[in-house]
């Protein structure tokens with residue numbers, strides 16, 4: 001068994017920030033990350049083999065990224081790339097799959113810094129090749145400098161749509177339409193004072209809008225994608241007005257030809273680790289849905305297990321960087337590596353920065369508050385579970401037969417039993433049940449999370465160097481006989 | 485470094501090194517060291533990676549970060565490998581995955 005003071009799951013902005021702090025205080029830290037290179041989604045790196053021949057707009061975060069990446073080289077840090085934490089066999093113990101290095105670790109503290117992924121919002125045709133998430137587009141551009149098409153539509157909800165549109169334009173693609181479901185423009189002025197708590201981010205947004213205006217990319221608020229059409233690939237999308245309650249005005253629909261649709265409906269914290277560990281979760285639709293309950297010190301309902309960054313409630317990269325440092329500081333203090341006084345001195349500026357960004361966040365959340373529901377986008381034929389190919393019609397059929405709870409729908413349709421482990425369909429399942437029963441999403445009972453938290457191969461598990469199991473005496477065997 | 489006629493890679497400010505090829509359904513596709521299979525295919529306009537078992541629907545890259553498993557393909561005889569999380573290698577054999585992929589390869593044996 002491996003040992004560490006702190007096990008960090010995720011080497012994105014949050015995990016790396018924590019790893020800048022805790023090892024310096026003397027803690028022995030392990031970092032697990034499922035990517036080949038550190039950085040997570042925001043600081044996604046180009047392949048190491050590429051050589052930059054000139055500075056481009058993509059290098060603007062280079063300084064911050066370079067500082068973060070130093071974290072993995074600290075002598076107190078063991079960094080495991082391409083590693084998947086998949087099980088929590090006993091309290092304080094994590095099992096991880098990482099090829100030949102697969103194994104288990106016992107840690108005094110655990111920091112979940114798993115980040116977030118795009119909220120899956122099903123609509124007819126959303127499974128067509130050519131429809132990608134906002135995060136997926138960002139990764140193609142950041143991690144490979146590849147654009148998926150020539151003429152794109154960007155649709156969904158939230159500030160990320162502007163970032164995506166700007167990146168497409170810079171890469172030379174035509175952006176035929178940007179459809180923001182929320183009436184963001186109308187809400188902007190009222191919330192400007194709050195937004196100005198983070199003038200640096202407001203300035204970014206102004207730049208993006210400038211770029212969009214110059215390229216002639218129309219930004220419409222109160223509009224949503226309602227359908228993507230095509231044969232083997234995307235050919236056109238249908239856009240229509242949507243109001244704040246989620247009602248769609250199909251009479252006013254328009255069709256836009258395009259080869260790429262970037263669908264970004266906001267982000268959901270990755271909750272599979274909390275489900276696996278048994279941390280209590282709460283629901284906050286403004287910050288991405290389910291997230292762990294946390295104390296002021298970022299500790300979850302289970303002592304010794306901490307959660308920070310977007311994975312603990314969407315806040316964006318600035319939040320993630322600060323919370324990561326705060327988590328590292330608090331954990332170092334709790335484990336006795338940092339004195340009370342020193343910890344308080346280090347934490348104070350972090351907490352006040354966090355407070356400033358929190359005020360900004362409130363403004364942002366008010367401007368981009370999504371429609372009350374997205375369920376009107378779905379038709380009977382819409383695939384709601386991509387892995388198992390389950391349509392809304394199938395779910396409705398089972399409901400009519402009495403399979404009404406999330407658990408019963410899961411068991412009878414296989415929805416959420418596929419490779420993605422429900423990450424791409426549980427939010428949909430919960431939203432459907434909430435809309436059907438007229439209750440809030442948080443009141444829907446989710447099926448239990450079970451290991452593996454993420455898919456791992458048997459091959460990986462066979463690499464684990466485990467002590468031989470001790471079997472209890474088998475009453476079915478003749479006395480004295482042993483299994484070998 | 486000759487570019488294939490259809491290439492959606494952003495060239496500015498970047499030297500990707502020496503290109504190599506892998507095969508996609510028997511045809512050569514150009515890739516660069518460190519590039520994912522998904523990025524290389526998309527750079528050349530190949531966007532359908534598989535079709536599904538039940539409804540035989542076309543699918544391709546969706547989340548681009550290893551979460552959704554929509555981009556799975558048969559790679560070097562092994563089924564259900566995520567194209568977005570797999571680095572392209574010279575001579576690699578990449579195939580469109582139909583349903584669960586060829587049954588004989590489910591174990592990962594070549």
Ligand code: FES
Nearest residue numbers: 548550552553568
């Ligand atoms: S595109 Fe989602 S896992 Fe590859």
